[in-house]
Amino acid sequence: MRTTRSPWFHAVMIPFTLLWLAPIVFVLFVALRTFDDIATRGLGALPAALTLDGFATALAGGQVATALANSAVVTVCTVVASLALAAIAAYALSRHRIPARRTILLVMLAGNLLPPQILLIPVSRIAQGLGIYDTLFALVVVQVGFGLGFYTFVLHGFMRALPAEVFEAALLDGSGPGRTFWSIVLPLCRPALAALAALATTWIYNDLIWAMTVLQTDTKFPITAALLNLQGGYSSSWNVIAAGSLVAAVPTAIVFFVFQRHFVSGLLVGSGK
Amino acid sequence: MTAVQDAPVRTDAPPRQRRRRRRVPPLVWAFLLLPLAVELFWVFWPAMNSFSLSFTSWNGVGAARPVGFENYERLFADPIFVTALRNNVIWAIGFGGLSVAGGLALAVALNRPGPGVGIYRSAIYLPMVISLAVTGLLWRVMYQPGGPIDAGLGAIGLGELQQQWLANPDTALYAVLIAAVWRQVGYIMVLYLAGLKGCDPTLEEAAAVDGANAWQRFWKVVMPQLRGVNTVVFAVTVIDSLRTFDIVWAMTRGGPYNTTQLLSTYMFQQGFTLVNLGYGSAIAVVIFVLAIAFIITYLVRQARAEDV
Numbered sequence: 335m336r337t338t339r340s341p342w343f344h345a346v347m348i349p350f351t352l353l354w355l356a357p358i359v360f361v362l363f364v365a366l367r368t369f370d371d372i373a374t375r376g377l378g379a380l381p382a383a384l385t386l387d388g389f390a391t392a393l394a395g396g397q398v399a400t401a402l403a404n405s406a407v408v409t410v411c412t413v414v415a416s417l418a419l420a421a422i423a424a425y426a427l428s429r430h431r432i433p434a435r436r437t438i439l440l441v442m443l444a445g446n447l448l449p450p451q452i453l454l455i456p457v458s459r460i461a462q463g464l465g466i467y468d469t470l471f472a473l474v475v476v477q478v479g480f481g482l483g484f485y486t487f488v489l490h491g492f493m494r495a496l497p498a499e500v501f502e503a504a505l506l507d508g509s510g511p512g513r514t515f516w517s518i519v520l521p522l523c524r525p526a527l528a529a530l531a532a533l534a535t536t537w538i539y540n541d542l543i544w545a546m547t548v549l550q551t552d553t554k555f556p557i558t559a560a561l562l563n564l565q566g567g568y569s570s571s572w573n574v575i576a577a578g579s580l581v582a583a584v585p586t587a588i589v590f591f592v593f594q595r596h597f598v599s600g601l602l603v604g605s606g607k
Numbered sequence: 608m609t610a611v612q613d614a615p616v617r618t619d620a621p622p623r624q625r626r627r628r629r630r631v632p633p634l635v636w637a638f639l640l641l642p643l644a645v646e647l648f649w650v651f652w653p654a655m656n657s658f659s660l661s662f663t664s665w666n667g668v669g670a671a672r673p674v675g676f677e678n679y680e681r682l683f684a685d686p687i688f689v690t691a692l693r694n695n696v697i698w699a700i701g702f703g704g705l706s707v708a709g710g711l712a713l714a715v716a717l718n719r720p721g722p723g724v725g726i727y728r729s730a731i732y733l734p735m736v737i738s739l740a741v742t743g744l745l746w747r748v749m750y751q752p753g754g755p756i757d758a759g760l761g762a763i764g765l766g767e768l769q770q771q772w773l774a775n776p777d778t779a780l781y782a783v784l785i786a787a788v789w790r791q792v793g794y795i796m797v798l799y800l801a802g803l804k805g806c807d808p809t810l811e812e813a814a815a816v817d818g819a820n821a822w823q824r825f826w827k828v829v830m831p832q833l834r835g836v837n838t839v840v841f842a843v844t845v846i847d848s849l850r851t852f853d854i855v856w857a858m859t860r861g862g863p864y865n866t867t868q869l870l871s872t873y874m875f876q877q878g879f880t881l882v883n884l885g886y887g888s889a890i891a892v893v894i895f896v897l898a899i900a901f902i903i904t905y906l907v908r909q910a911r912a913e914d915v
Contacts, residue, residue, distance in 0.1 A: 344723060347716070351730045357745050357789070358733075360755045364748055377751050378758025419642035426639035430631050438643070440906050445650040447902045449850050451871050452891040455660060455878045456653035459667075479649025482642055491913055511635045540738030542853040546879070558740040562857055565744060572748055579744040586736040594729065601735070601797045 365389065365576035372572055388573035389581065392564065398578055400553055401560030402585070408470055408556055409539045412477045413531055419478065420485035420530075421523065425515050427486070428493040429501060439490055446483035453480070454547045461548045472548040473556070477538055485530055488603045492526040493519060525596075526603070532593040533600030536586045557582045654895075660888035667882050678889035688890065691868040694780055695897075698851060698869060701781070703844035705788045710795025715825070717796070718803045728800075732793025739790065743857025746786035747773065773859055776866040783858050783867055787851065795840060802836035803829070835908070842905035849898045870894050 364372065365388045367381045375382065392398050423442070427435045457476055461467040466475075496519070504514045520527075542558040549555060552563060561578050568574040590597055661678055665671035682688045713731055717724050734742065749756050750772040757769040772782040806829055814828045852871040855861060861868040861876065870890060878887025 343716070347723065347727050351727050354789075355730055355733070356755070357749055358737075361745050361748050376753035376758070377748065378753055378755045419645060422638035423642035426631075426635045430635045432631055432635075432639060436910070438639070440910055442643070442646055443909065444902060444906055445646050447846060447898075447905060448650065448654055449846070449871070449891070449894045449898050451850070451852075451874045452657045452895045453650060453653040454875070455884050455888055455891065456656035457649065458879075459656075460649075460653060475645070476649055479645050482646045483650075486642065487909065494913075511632050511638070515638070536736050540740070542738070542740045542856070543875075546875075558738050558853070561740060561744060565747075565857075572751065575744060576748055579741045579748075583737045583741050586738070587733075590733065590736040597736070598732070598797060601732075601794060602801050 361576045361579060364572050365580055367573050369571055369573055377572060388571075388577035391568075391571070391574045392578040392581060397552070397560055397564065398557070398581060401555050401557040402581070404470060404554060404560075405539055405556040405558075405585075408473050408477070409535055411470075411474045412481070412538045413534045415474065416478045416481050416485055416534060417489075417527055417530060420482055420489050421520065421527070422515065423482070423486045424489035424493050425511075425519055428490045429514075429519075430511070439487060442483035443487040444483065445479075446481060446487075450480065450543055454543070457544075458547050467548060468550045468554060469548075470554060473545055476544050476548055477541065480544070481534065481537070485534065488530060489523065489526055491603075492523055496522055525599075528593070529596045529600040529603060532589055532596040533603070535589050536597070539586055657888045657891050657895075660885055661892045663885040663888075665884040667884055671885065674885065678886050681886065682889055682893065687865045687868060687873060688870075690865055691870045691873040692893075694866075694868060695848065695870050697780065698784060699845055699848035701784050702787055702791065702848055702851075703841075705784075706791040706795045707840060707844070709788070709792040711799050713792065713796045714799035714803055715829075718800060728796070731796055734790040735793045737790065739787070739853035740857045742786055742790050743783075743854045746782075746789075747858055750782055774863055776863050779859055779863060780867045783855055786858065787854050790854075791847075798836055798840055799833065802833045806832045835912070838904065838908050842901045842908070845901040846898055846905070849894050870897075 363381050364377060366384045366386070368383075368385050368387055371379075371382050426432055427439050432438065458467065461472045461476070464472075466472040500518060500522070501514065504518055509518070539556075540558060541556070542562075545556050545559045549559065552560070555563065561575075561582055564578050565575055660671065662673060662675060663671035664674045664677070717728050717731075737745070748754060751757075752769075752771055756772065760766060760768050770778065772778050810832075811824050811828050814824045819827065850871060851869055852875065855867055855869055855872050856875070859867045861872045865873075871894065874887050874890035874894065877883045877890060881887075
């Protein structure tokens, strides 16, 4: 049953897959049309002629470009800081006899499972109190704090599975915890770190709610928040909105295509498999 | 030979070794406490603040005025809150049901190697990498009057179904839900594909020999083996439903006439647009209370998967 396949399989799957991708393809068609073409012939029509005007307008005000740069800064800083902090916490919890380590680990994971809504109002007040409200730094630290528990949990599982002999040998060689972590644990954890990095990049880049919580100024918005602004500013220029949406989707699509295997294993790491 | 040599060493080694293993070096404490402090400060401390804020009335200026349970009493008399609560139930069932049914069916169909299978899988989980905000915008284009969905309905002779999908109070919530499911199906499919990989194929072959048909083999042999994945999917779906914010905000902002309001969007409006910090916090606490049982389910399952 698992090996035989009737031609019906492809006969069903090919149209299904095309239909599945239709929203992306349609939006691409909309982005490649002119405003006048859409106004006269309707959104559902195929392009009469292809043009990059929509992309030019979306990128012209500089808003989308600035937002992409903001997103890049926030994503890189958050991913690096989260994985670094999660890795040291996971190393301490998985390889040392910290009292109540299991409870600490589960409490950290629980922090990531909390609905963010319960944090939003106090987080925005705390950021104001610290004088970091409306800065990209605030967005980074908040996202690091919220994601840490999950990354720690995943890395803990991975580090625990590393063979004990490696650590005994390191200890006999007189390697302290810092060196053991840096030159043994981190290199061995590369596959887990890659999977988490691919997944975390898409999560952080795609975030909207934390940005709306700690940011106020348009020029500091990451791409998700900036796009919703763009939608307000160009409410009937569907070609511009479509172009902006596609531009915003490109970076994570690249992560997806380049790191596909890491991305998929990243999707699985939280599933307890 | 080695046993004889080891014997004396062993007798005096354990106490020293145990002592050494028990002492946690200061650097390791720092390794743990630094991340823990970050999380306590940005997650657990704000979470506790939300609870105390929910018993106050505060517009952010001056001091918060304690009001006891007043916010909670007001909530259940607030028709928009009741709508949001009902929508959240519809959302959890619709979003969960459709993405699980779709994801599981696709996982079963695509759980075999062969030409094309990798491409089908990639196409189905591609939407996962697109943000919910962008997904919302993509589908706004789809749902516009005269857009591809209306045009498609017209082309297959169902022109009378054409309507303002997102402006019609009867269809708006479901229109947003379809967009969210489109993005979620790939994720559920990946989880089930991994689950199916862990199933024992010989059990299914044995059932086939015993004369079980494909449907019976699936329900009686494969499904019981997927119990672990089901638990995770169930908990994740409910927690995600309660968190859902971006896609509704991008598509309707809770409108028209609050018909697509979910608890999270209503909380955001109360807390940030209207700056009713106490009332917004009370909604946040309700979201937390609804989520907690599922959070615990997930934690228990993860703790068990971690072993011990």
